[in-house]
Amino acid sequence: xxxxxxxxxxxxxxxxxxxxxxxxxxxxITTHGYGCWSEVPEKAGLQRCGKSCRxxxxxxxxxxxxxxxxxxxxxxxxxxxxxxxxxxxxxxxxHLPGRTDNEIKNYWNSWIKKKIRKPATAAAAAAAATxxxxxxATTSPNNPPPCSxxxxxxxxxxxxxxxxxxxxASATADHHHLQLDAIINQNLISLPPxxxxxxxxxxxxxxxxxxxxxxxxxxxxxxxxxxxPPPSSSLIPTHLHHHHPFIASxxxxxxxxxxxxxxxxxxxxxxxxxxxxxxxxxxxxxxxxxxTTNGYxxxxxxxxxxxxxxxxxxxxxxxxxxxxxxxxxxxxxxEAQHLLMWDQEVLTSSxxxxxxSGAHSLLFMGPNDHD
DNA sequence: AACATTCTCAACCGCGGTGAT
DNA sequence: TATCACCGCGGTTGAGAATGT
Numbered sequence: 001x002x003x004x005x006x007x008x009x010x011x012x013x014x015x016x017x018x019x020x021x022x023x024x025x026x027x028x029i030t031t032h033g034y035g036c037w038s039e040v041p042e043k044a045g046l047q048r049c050g051k052s053c054r055x056x057x058x059x060x061x062x063x064x065x066x067x068x069x070x071x072x073x074x075x076x077x078x079x080x081x082x083x084x085x086x087x088x089x090x091x092x093x094x095h096l097p098g099r100t101d102n103e104i105k106n107y108w109n110s111w112i113k114k115k116i117r118k119p120a121t122a123a124a125a126a127a128a129a130t131x132x133x134x135x136x137a138t139t140s141p142n143n144p145p146p147c148s149x150x151x152x153x154x155x156x157x158x159x160x161x162x163x164x165x166x167x168x169a170s171a172t173a174d175h176h177h178l179q180l181d182a183i184i185n186q187n188l189i190s191l192p193p194x195x196x197x198x199x200x201x202x203x204x205x206x207x208x209x210x211x212x213x214x215x216x217x218x219x220x221x222x223x224x225x226x227x228x229p230p231p232s233s234s235l236i237p238t239h240l241h242h243h244h245p246f247i248a249s250x251x252x253x254x255x256x257x258x259x260x261x262x263x264x265x266x267x268x269x270x271x272x273x274x275x276x277x278x279x280x281x282x283x284x285x286x287x288x289x290x291x292t293t294n295g296y297x298x299x300x301x302x303x304x305x306x307x308x309x310x311x312x313x314x315x316x317x318x319x320x321x322x323x324x325x326x327x328x329x330x331x332x333x334x335e336a337q338h339l340l341m342w343d344q345e346v347l348t349s350s351x352x353x354x355x356x357s358g359a360h361s362l363l364f365m366g367p368n369d370h371d
Numbered sequence: 372a373a374c375a376t377t378c379t380c381a382a383c384c385g386c387g388g389t390g391a392t
Numbered sequence: 393t394a395t396c397a398c399c400g401c402g403g404t405t406g407a408g409a410a411t412g413t
Contacts, residue, residue, distance in 0.1 A: 101400095390396105
């Protein structure tokens with residue numbers, strides 16, 4: 001292990017920070033600010049490099065730092081954002097006040113690690129079902145099942161997500177996304193208790209659940225035992241299958257002819273104050289949802305998030321947008337009427353009534369799925 | 372109780388971006 | 393334009409804690 005380039009000449013202390021060092025750093029930052037980190041150690045009387053000081057401040061000493069377990073809302077947000085921006089932890093962290101990129105990264109990696117180890121048993125079977133029963137992208141040589149990346153080695157559990165999640169025509173990006181998506185979905189089936197809300201822990205809600213089902217999509221038109229027609233049929237433009245991880249994985253799940261289920265996220269939503277009840281009556285599903293006025297996000301935050309994510313997707317999709325502009329237009333105008341977005345602005349009582357009457361076939365519950 | 376294994380998380384490393392010169 | 397210093401980020405490591413056997 002070498003030293004930072006910035007502190008080659010100095011004799012710097014390394015390792016854990018002592019309370020005294022913390023105090024010095026806090027005292028200095030609170031009185032002088034941190035305009036130039038390289039100057040901080042010297043001025044604060046610390047035998048650390050500026051980089052280390054910065055890290056310590058940002059990840060631990062900042063007054064607005066928020067510690068403790070992630071809330072359900074935070075976890076969902078992380079999942080949603082990660083599906084869009086990949087491993088851009090700083091970007092994700094910017095949407096979670098008080099949380100650091102390091103914290104989110106650690107959480108994500110430990111969560112993935114924990115879950116990636118289990119697919120060898122329960123999840124692998126379901127993953128195999130989806131990968132062998134269809135020509136989904138997950139079965140190509142470039143798309144091994146998620147568990148194929150797992151080893152028992154602690155240090156090899158790091159996920160290798162796409163550098164650019166929607167990166168142009170990159171097949172590897174798609175591969176990574178599908179792989180990641182599969183892991184995520186699989187994880188959501190076996191959510192950690194703190195996320196599951198209801199605490200179903202590692203036991204799937206039912207056998208043979210679609211591990212590639214999208215996180216935020218909920219079918220409101222079919223019975224509880226069957227899924228709606230594959231989105232590839234009409235609801236979702238085919239080009240989106242390749243660029244939207246949720247859609248891609250949903251398509252894969254549909255192709256696998258897997259049964260529908262109440263997504264764990266919905267369970268979580270229920271825990272947050274939104275309740276959803278689905279039942280089958282004479283072959284038709286009635287879905288009733290009561291959402292609290294608080295909704296999933298605070299409205300302002302939600303809107304900001306949507307704007308940023310939309311911009312991100314626009315950037316990532318880039319030329320594809322041009323190619324399919326007309327299709328997208330149709331999608332927006334015609335297909336969107338079949339969808340409900342999980343947005344408190346959209347999810348109004350009238351919408352709920354409409355949904356109950358069967359006017360909507362799908363629910364998108366992700367903040368990223370608008371447009 | 373002792374040991375092994377797994378998990379958590381703070382910290383480090385190295386790279387890329389950016390601005391100053 | 394090239395070089396340098398600095399900053400910020402993502403990937404990785406490793407110590408200590410927690411848990412399992």
